[in-house]
Amino acid sequence: MTILIYDNTWPGFLTAIFDAYERKLEQARICPQRTLQPSLLYTPINIITDNVKAKRVWLGLEKKLSRTGLQNVYHSFLSELPAIEDHLLEYIRLALTLDGAEKAYGNSTILRGTQVAKMVYREKHRMEAFVRFQLTKDGIYYGAVDPDFNVLPILISHFEKRYADQKWLIYDLRRKYGIFYDLEKVQEIELDFAKPEGGDIRSIFSEEEEIYQTLWKDYFIHVNIKERRNIKLHLRHVPKRYWKYLIEKSP
Incomplete structure (x- = not known):
């Protein structure tokens, strides 16, 4: 198993997505530096944040997702839930492969992404009020x-x-x-x-x-x-x- 280690930032995460495709990694995981636990069971690859690569990934998503779908990806990332990066990698794979994937709520990956994004949006709304x-x-x-x-x-x-x-x-x-x-x-x-x-x-x-x-x-x-x-x-x-x-x- 290969784990892509990024710097905890949004551009860093998108760079990791780019590298997962560029390296043709089918079983890759993505992990932020702050939660990394050393192990002999995986091969670590340190990702250097590249804004050009990050932008290319985002532009690719803009062609496949609606504004709501894009917000779901970003808001889910902001949740910082355990292994959310792995979940989003699978979400993005589906989005780039299937037309209208963001509305395939019968798919557990898509459904989970929507649910997490709503949780983050509710927290945003409460912060605005409180x-x-x-x-x-x-x-x-x-x-x-x-x-x-x-x-x-x-x-x-x-x-x-x-x-x-x-x-x-x-x-x-x-x-x-x-x-x-x-x-x-x-x-x-x-x-x-x-x-x-x-x-x-x-x-x-x-x-x-x-x-x-x-x-x-x-x-x-x-x-x-x-x-x-x-x-x-x-x-x-x-x-x-x-x-x-x-x-x-x-x-």
């Missing part, structure tokens, strides 16, 4: 997230349009990178979270931020009608795992 920004002393609105899937790349368009008049940073605490908008463009960044002076994280935020948060909490208290409270319905729309993002849910 991100709460806090104003820092530098005039940047900062929001920390910890999504199940790597959805930051597909959040850019929503926040760039909605908050085009202010600087903001959404940081993924689990994956240790963020997307930063500087009023002109969005770029990916990494931060060194050194403990602030005094050891209190609140020291990095604007003095007005605590006032705004208090007002926001008071607003939710006053609009809450106890007699109409439906905890079961509330948890369905706002699962507890998202409460950590919500200012109105903090003590």
